[in-house]
Amino acid sequence: MFLNDYVLPTAIIVAQILAIVVPLLVSVAYLTYFERKVIASMQLRKGPNVVGPFGLLQPLADGAKLFVKETILPAGSNKLLFIMAPMLIFVLSLIAWAVIPFGDGLVLADINVGLLYFFAISSLGVYGVIMAGWASNSKYAFLGALRSAAQMVSYEVSIGFVVITVVLCAGSLNLSDIVEAQRTVWFAIPLLPMFVIFFISALAETNRAPFDLPEGESELVAGYFVEYSSMTFALFFLGEYANMILMSAMTVVLFMGGWLPIFDIAPFNWIPGPIWFFAKISFVLFCFLWVRATFPRYRYDQLMRLGWKVFLPLSLLWVAVTAGGLVSFGWLPNQVAG
Amino acid sequence: MIIQALAFYAFAFVAIAAGVMVVASRNPVHSVLFLILAFFNASGLFVLIGAEFIAMILIVVYVGAVAVLFLFVVMMLDINFVELRQGFMDYLPVGALIGFILVAELAFVVGAWVVSGDASMVQAAPAPAAAEISNTRALGMILYTRYVYLFQAAGVILLIAMIGAIVLTLRSREGVKRQRISDQVARSREETIEVVKVQSGEGV
Numbered sequence: 390m391f392l393n394d395y396v397l398p399t400a401i402i403v404a405q406i407l408a409i410v411v412p413l414l415v416s417v418a419y420l421t422y423f424e425r426k427v428i429a430s431m432q433l434r435k436g437p438n439v440v441g442p443f444g445l446l447q448p449l450a451d452g453a454k455l456f457v458k459e460t461i462l463p464a465g466s467n468k469l470l471f472i473m474a475p476m477l478i479f480v481l482s483l484i485a486w487a488v489i490p491f492g493d494g495l496v497l498a499d500i501n502v503g504l505l506y507f508f509a510i511s512s513l514g515v516y517g518v519i520m521a522g523w524a525s526n527s528k529y530a531f532l533g534a535l536r537s538a539a540q541m542v543s544y545e546v547s548i549g550f551v552v553i554t555v556v557l558c559a560g561s562l563n564l565s566d567i568v569e570a571q572r573t574v575w576f577a578i579p580l581l582p583m584f585v586i587f588f589i590s591a592l593a594e595t596n597r598a599p600f601d602l603p604e605g606e607s608e609l610v611a612g613y614f615v616e617y618s619s620m621t622f623a624l625f626f627l628g629e630y631a632n633m634i635l636m637s638a639m640t641v642v643l644f645m646g647g648w649l650p651i652f653d654i655a656p657f658n659w660i661p662g663p664i665w666f667f668a669k670i671s672f673v674l675f676c677f678l679w680v681r682a683t684f685p686r687y688r689y690d691q692l693m694r695l696g697w698k699v700f701l702p703l704s705l706l707w708v709a710v711t712a713g714g715l716v717s718f719g720w721l722p723n724q725v726a727g
Numbered sequence: 728m729i730i731q732a733l734a735f736y737a738f739a740f741v742a743i744a745a746g747v748m749v750v751a752s753r754n755p756v757h758s759v760l761f762l763i764l765a766f767f768n769a770s771g772l773f774v775l776i777g778a779e780f781i782a783m784i785l786i787v788v789y790v791g792a793v794a795v796l797f798l799f800v801v802m803m804l805d806i807n808f809v810e811l812r813q814g815f816m817d818y819l820p821v822g823a824l825i826g827f828i829l830v831a832e833l834a835f836v837v838g839a840w841v842v843s844g845d846a847s848m849v850q851a852a853p854a855p856a857a858a859e860i861s862n863t864r865a866l867g868m869i870l871y872t873r874y875v876y877l878f879q880a881a882g883v884i885l886l887i888a889m890i891g892a893i894v895l896t897l898r899s900r901e902g903v904k905r906q907r908i909s910d911q912v913a914r915s916r917e918e919t920i921e922v923v924k925v926q927s928g929e930g931v
Contacts, residue, residue: 395730470760500779501779501780501861501862501863502779502780502783502862502863505780505783505784505787506783508783508787508791509783509786509787509790509791512786512787512790512791512792513786513790513791515791515795516763516795516798519795519798519799519802520760523756523802531802535799535803538795538798538799539799542792542795542796545791545792562863690906691906694908
């Protein structure tokens with residue numbers, strides 16, 4: 390009785406969580422390798438090629454190196470928050486995966502407000518950064534944290550409006566329903582401007598180039614994690630890369646039809662959904678790296694201008710246009726009678 | 728059911744403890760972090776009663792936006808903790824008064840809910856089961872129909888607050904150099920570059 394009611398469901402949930410987290414961590418490790426290889430070939434270099442065949446063991450070597458280093462706690466730091474900040478960033482980058490649908494019904498928690506859950510978790514990421522910057526008791530770290538706080542809050546606003554247009558078209562906050570609503574056409578096509586804004590805002594939200602001002606190694610050394618070393622440093626990196634994968638997954642779910650094949654015809658729909666999902670995520674991740682290899686870093690005032698004066702009015706306008714279009718053509722999903 | 732009860736007590740206990748720590752902790756940054764913890768547990772309580780939409784909105788709005796700005800400001804303040812402690816007794820009567828008013832108002836609300844005739848009408852209004860209709864839809868259907876004017880009024884109040892904040896902080900300063908993107912884009916080659924043939928040995 391006790392076994393069936395509590396132990397068994399718990400064991401199943403734990404197994405499911407491991408089935409998501411372990412491949413995710415492996416992907417994070419190999420995303421760093423992928424990034425170095427992609428940027429290397431864009432710059433006509435070879436990239437990591439010494440450790441193992443094609444340098445494939447490089448991420449493991451990097452991890453082992455960081456693991457055996459000494460963790461340094463700066464004397465003037467706030468010890469508890471200093472340790473908590475990287476843990477927070479890492480944990481937050483993992484728990485958002487609970488609502489991501491990998492395939493038809495392949496989702497850990499199929500909750501009705503999945504999109505809001507994702508939005509809530511991603512808005513928390515800024516705390517890890519602020520806590521790290523403040524607890525380090527260092528000027529560079531603090532400046533990086535302040536930049537990051539302002540940046541992440543600004544771009545969240547436009548992400549919010551973009552998400553609203555998607556919700557209007559799908560008629561649901563459940564991520565599986567949003568994917569199913571794209572069976573006829575991916576939202577990337579009717580909502581193309583929003584797709585572009587979402588992708589750029591995702592770059593800003595994950596503090597990636599060209600919006601990596603919080604790290605800004607040329608002026609702030611490494612921004613908010615300048616005082617960190619060893620595994621605390623590694624956790625920041627794991628968190629950042631896991632967040633990149635997460636934002637790519639959200640881009641795929643919201644705009645590129647999630648696990649659905651490109652065309653619902655013979656050779657394409659033989660391939661199972663999770664593989665489509667993985668392939669699309671890989672493509673978006675490639676775009677993340679491509680952008681990093683292509684564009685120089687933004688100036689801070691330009692970053693703010695882009696967020697508040699370009700993206701925000703544009704996405705707000707598009708919300709009005711989408712809502713008006715859906716109502717006037719009678720395309721609203723889930724029409725409520727009366 | 729047992730798990731739910733345990734979760735309720737855990738959330739409630741942590742929320743109250745965090746609320747106490749907001750007031751009690753010496754470092755204002757810690758206070759804000761405890762406030763965030765309290766918000767979190769409140770949202771956990773909302774999930775337990777099945778109000779998942781409100782739980783998520785609570786986190787998005789209060790934790791994700793309001794508290795970030797709060798933390799932002801508090802971190803930049805240069806606070807002398809000893810001085811802060813000294814004023815404690817002076818502010819105690821005012822704080823106690825505000826606390827008393829809050830408790831009294833809460834009592835009024837609960838009292839009205841229990842005894843008032845209007846409230847009994849609201850209580851009797853049919854609430855569909857959670858399985859039938861999702862939270863989001865239920866809220867939308869009542870917010871945009873029955874309470875639409877109040878909803879609009881709330882929006883207008885927020886707009887006024889926003890304009891007020893902008894008016895209070897906007898200062899037009901003289902002599903500030905600003906980047907005008909449109910001017911930069913509209914620049915043509917002719918007005919920016921001059922090709923000069925320089926005679927050797929003479930200079931420009």
